[in-house]
Amino acid sequence: MKNILSLLVFTTMLISCGDKEVDVDALIASGDMQAIKEAQTQLKDENTALQMKLKKLNTVIDNAEKKINGPLVSTQKIGDTLFDHFLEIQGNVETKQNIVISAEYSGVLSRVFVKEGDKVKKGQVLARIDDGGLGSQLAQLQTQAELNKTTFERQKRLWDQNIGSEIQYLQAKASYEASQSQVNQLRSQLGKTTITAPFAGTIDQVLTEQGSAVMPGKELYRIVNLSDMYITAEVPESYLGTVSVGKSVEVNFPVLNKKIDSKIRQTSNFINPANRSFTIEVAVPNEEKSIKPNLTAKLRINDYTSEDAILIPLSVISENAEGEQYVYVATKGEDNTLVAKRVIVETGKTQGDSIEILSGLNANDEIIVQGARSVQDNQEIRILNN
Numbered sequence: 483m484k485n486i487l488s489l490l491v492f493t494t495m496l497i498s499c500g501d502k503e504v505d506v507d508a509l510i511a512s513g514d515m516q517a518i519k520e521a522q523t524q525l526k527d528e529n530t531a532l533q534m535k536l537k538k539l540n541t542v543i544d545n546a547e548k549k550i551n552g553p554l555v556s557t558q559k560i561g562d563t564l565f566d567h568f569l570e571i572q573g574n575v576e577t578k579q580n581i582v583i584s585a586e587y588s589g590v591l592s593r594v595f596v597k598e599g600d601k602v603k604k605g606q607v608l609a610r611i612d613d614g615g616l617g618s619q620l621a622q623l624q625t626q627a628e629l630n631k632t633t634f635e636r637q638k639r640l641w642d643q644n645i646g647s648e649i650q651y652l653q654a655k656a657s658y659e660a661s662q663s664q665v666n667q668l669r670s671q672l673g674k675t676t677i678t679a680p681f682a683g684t685i686d687q688v689l690t691e692q693g694s695a696v697m698p699g700k701e702l703y704r705i706v707n708l709s710d711m712y713i714t715a716e717v718p719e720s721y722l723g724t725v726s727v728g729k730s731v732e733v734n735f736p737v738l739n740k741k742i743d744s745k746i747r748q749t750s751n752f753i754n755p756a757n758r759s760f761t762i763e764v765a766v767p768n769e770e771k772s773i774k775p776n777l778t779a780k781l782r783i784n785d786y787t788s789e790d791a792i793l794i795p796l797s798v799i800s801e802n803a804e805g806e807q808y809v810y811v812a813t814k815g816e817d818n819t820l821v822a823k824r825v826i827v828e829t830g831k832t833q834g835d836s837i838e839i840l841s842g843l844n845a846n847d848e849i850i851v852q853g854a855r856s857v858q859d860n861q862e863i864r865i866l867n868n
Contacts, residue, residue: 552862555822555853557812558794561845565791565838567831568732568782569725573715575766575777579681579707582689585696587611587674594692596703602679608703611675611696620668627661634658683707706775711766712747713779716759724785725749731764732782738772746783786831792839796832798854809843810850810857812865822850824859 510518585591589611596608637654640646687704690696713733717725729746748763764781766773798809808826815821827842843849850857857863 552820552864553822553853553857554864554866555812555850555857556866557848558851559846559848560792560794560843562790562792565786565788565793565831565833566784567786567833567838569717569721569785571715571717571781571783573713573733573764573779573781575711575713575773575775575779577707577711577775579683579705579710580775581680581705582701583608583677583680583703583705584698585611585677585690585700585702586698587613587671588697589614589675589695591690591692591694591696591702594688596685596688598685598688600685602683602685602705604679604682606679607676608679608685609677609692611677613672613675616668616672616675620665620672623661623665623668627658627665630654630658630661677702679705681705681707708768708771708773711768711773711775713764713766713781715762715764715779715781716754716757717762717783719753719758719760721785722753722760725762725783730784733764733766734780734782735773735777736780737777740772742767788838791830792843792845793836794839794843794849795851796835796837798849798851799827799829799837800855810854810859811843812848812850812863815860815862819862820865822857822859822861822863 506521591609592612593610594608596602602608634654634657637646637651641648641651683705684707685703686706689701689703696702725746727746727749731744731746732741733744734741744764744766746762747765750761753760766779794809799807800809801807806826807829808824810822811825812820813823825842828840830838830840832838850863852866853863
């Protein structure tokens with residue numbers, strides 16, 4: 483800096499001395515045109531020489547300032563820290579107890595015993611379909627079956643005493659078994675005219691009103707149980723080794739503005755060839771019954787943890803023509819000057835704006851953050867935060 487100040491003072495002196503050599507006002511007052519022309523020529527020569535000197539001085543000053551200043555950058559000292567990586571995916575709320583009950587018999591829906599919103603128990607009768615005389619037919623068949631049974635039992639007792647023919651015994655047995663089979667078949671058909679709840683839950687929808695004609699397959703009710711809820715999500719196969727049963731999951735329901743903590747309760751043993759993913763199930767406690775089937779959920783799964791990870795801003799990572807990733811580190815150069823040193827690094831997982839460094843950097847290294855894109859390897863730098 484002292485050399486630069488000396489150069490500036492010297493330049494000022496040159497200019498000052500040049501101004502005193504010619505008294506322009508006195509020459510003009512004398513009216514001597516010959517002297518005025520000679521003075522003009524002299525000043526032109528002196529000005530040209532002065533401009534050349536100024537140009538040289540400016541070059542020296544610029545070079546000196548560049549050498550002293552260098553690019554202005556900011557740095558960040560790195561250290562090891564606990565690093566929890568989270569896989570973030572979207573899931574869908576489901577329940578295995580969410581079904582539509584359909585008719586299994588043709589007829590008129592003669593009685594409906596429930597309405598939407600009703601709580602029902604397992605096995606509770608929900609509706610009846612007109613049996614079209616099946617009940618009467620069943621009563622007749624049961625009477626005939628009882629007669630055939632009595633005949634068979636008598637014939638069996640006689641046969642056991644070696645009385646009567648074998649053919650009579652076999653005919654009585656066959657009649658009894660055939661009539662019993664007909665009773666069971668008709669009783670099964672008649673059972674289809676009574677609609678019952680397959681599990682305890684809530685009638686979510688009444689899809690067919692009383693008095694409507696129905697056929698097998700006709701949808702009657704939707705029944706839902708919100709007690710056993712879970713979330714299904716597709717996980718890329720690359721996480722097969724880190725996403726497993728028992729892993730902690732943070733579940734967020736954006737629509738409800740609600741978060742809960744849960745765990746993975748099941749992982750599928752099948753990789754979907756269409757999207758190379760596997761399915762997981764996450765249990766969902768639902769005491770308040772606010773979580774509904776098909777609700778969208780966002781999952782954060784802690785798939786990786788490092789106790790002493792080195793994290794740096796993702797924005798400082800650059801890549802060379804060979805595909806290697808690198809950062810710049812501020813190091814001491816010659817004469818204790820600071821220089822930017824290019825360091826090849828191996829990166830790991832990212833989380834937000836940070837990335838894990840697996841090799842290339844150590845704790846207490848000082849990486850260049852602001853200005854990292856404008857420096858070159860081994861270039862002298864100035865530290866903004868020093």
